[in-house]
Amino acid sequence: MNKKLYVISGSSGVGKGTVLKEFLKRNPDFMLSVSCTTRSPRDGEVDGVNYFFISKEEFKNCIEGEKFLEWAEFAGNFYGTKKKFINQCLEEGKDIILEIDTQGALQVKKQMPEAVLIFICPPSPEALEKRLRGRHTEDEETIRKRLKIVEEELARAQYFDYKIINDNLDNAVSELENVILGEQKNA
Numbered sequence: 001m002n003k004k005l006y007v008i009s010g011s012s013g014v015g016k017g018t019v020l021k022e023f024l025k026r027n028p029d030f031m032l033s034v035s036c037t038t039r040s041p042r043d044g045e046v047d048g049v050n051y052f053f054i055s056k057e058e059f060k061n062c063i064e065g066e067k068f069l070e071w072a073e074f075a076g077n078f079y080g081t082k083k084k085f086i087n088q089c090l091e092e093g094k095d096i097i098l099e100i101d102t103q104g105a106l107q108v109k110k111q112m113p114e115a116v117l118i119f120i121c122p123p124s125p126e127a128l129e130k131r132l133r134g135r136h137t138e139d140e141e142t143i144r145k146r147l148k149i150v151e152e153e154l155a156r157a158q159y160f161d162y163k164i165i166n167d168n169l170d171n172a173v174s175e176l177e178n179v180i181l182g183e184q185k186n187a
């Protein structure tokens with residue numbers, strides 16, 4: 001059976017991280033990709049677990065050395081997925097999930113057309129703003145930057161293979177399971 005790569009994207013604050021965490025709890029055989037970022041760790045985030053936290057200089061060197069499968073600038077910080085990390089997982093026979101922004105997702109699809117792109121949508125733009133503010137993890141300027149990006153991200157959703165509305169955590173997780181486990185059957 002071929003191993004598959006799944007890309008999950010969605011607007012900031014849509015709760016895609018929570019949906020994904022719950023999916024992984026129920027399906028522990030899937031591997032979650034760990035990205036590199038130049039943003040500072042939030043409280044509780046651990047280097048090598050949530051992200052590889054690297055400097056802008058290091059990130060630039062990785063771009064120049066063509067080390068990234070994809071990378072993007074998001075709200076003033078850089079984020080990227082290392083080719084080596086992905087190739088290693090696929091070689092080890094693991095199905096892998098990337099949680100990245102929509103720009104990165106479309107780059108992955110260009111290079112790996114067999115990748116499955118899944119977009120998690122908010123029930124409404126108002127619900128999204130409320131959730132983003134309710135997290136209390138970002139300052140006002142960052143929240144405003146992220147809300148601006150929401151519109152661009154929703155526009156890119158048309159290029160995704162599947163869309164899941166996160167109006168209820170349990171339903172969204174079940175839908176994600178249906179999509180991924182359905183794809184696994186065809187692998």
Ligand code: 5GP
Pocket residue numbers: 009010011012035036039070071072074079080081099100101102103104105
């Ligand atoms: P956060 O700063 O909230 O952890 O992530 C901000 C955004 O960057 C989210 O939309 C997240 O999915 C995205 N992101 C995380 N890692 C990567 C990556 O490796 N590449 C890209 N393109 N986006 C990423």
